[in-house]
Amino acid sequence: MxxxxxxxxxxxxxxxxxxxxxxxxxxxxxxxxxxxxxxxxxxxxxxxxxxxxxxxxxxxxxxxxxxxxQSPGYDHLGLLFDTREEVDALLEKAKAMQAVNSEIQIKEYDDMVEGGTIVHSFYVRHLLPIWFDVQHIGYEDGAEPARKWHYG
Known part of the structure; x- marks a missing residue:
């Protein structure tokens, strides 16, 4: 299913x-x-x-x-993007918006590497009671999952 x-x-x-x-x-x-x-x-x-x-x-x-x-802490909804470059471009866009509006919150993180999986992400929050985790999930050679989501 x-x-x-x-x-x-x-x-x-x-x-x-x-x-x-x-x-x-x-x-x-x-x-x-x-x-x-x-x-x-x-x-x-x-x-x-x-x-x-x-x-x-x-x-x-x-x-x-x-x-x-009510959402204390880092409750969030994850948004998955195809490339690291898309995540980086959105981070730069969010930072530019934050420069004009200090109420925009951004949390940057180093890449999380676990068992061949590399998560490249940042969190952003504005006006809503949750954060958005903007991320790209990459894999080291040979660590790709057998099944991957695809959109068509």
Whole structure:
């Protein structure tokens, strides 16, 4: 049975998702990752949909709730890219955005090497209650997995 991530819901205190806050979210995540947004009401909740792809087959739903999410520490959602260069380009883009807006948080890490697997990544957080782990997973010669995800 094939399975993949469809969506994630993040909740905020009621009254948080103002038009201004939604626009800030839209601007940041569109400029960094190319995600579009859709303003909507769902199940009587004020919400914003962050669309990770053009088919809206993967998305993050941002909604208001009387019992909102709280995320201490480094709770995160991992975003996998094909190359180290893509990760590096996004890091430079995030740093340029941070130079203009000091509220953007970035955590840089040295490559993690474990058993022939090399994870090249950084974390970024802005406006949402979680971090995004932007990463590329590479392999030393002969350490590639027998099965790999592919997109088509």
């Amino acid at each position: 094939a399975m993949r991530l469809n969506h994630m819901e993040l909740t905020f205190p009621e009254g948080t998702l103002t038009a201004e806050f939604k626009q800030q979210i839209t601007d940041f995540y569109r400029d960094l990752f190319g995600w579009n947004t859709l303003d909507l009401e769902i199940m009587d909740q004020n919400a914003l949909l962050l669309m990770l792809d053009s088919d809206v087959s993967q998305f993050i739903l941002l909604a208001e709730s009387p019992k909102p999410m």
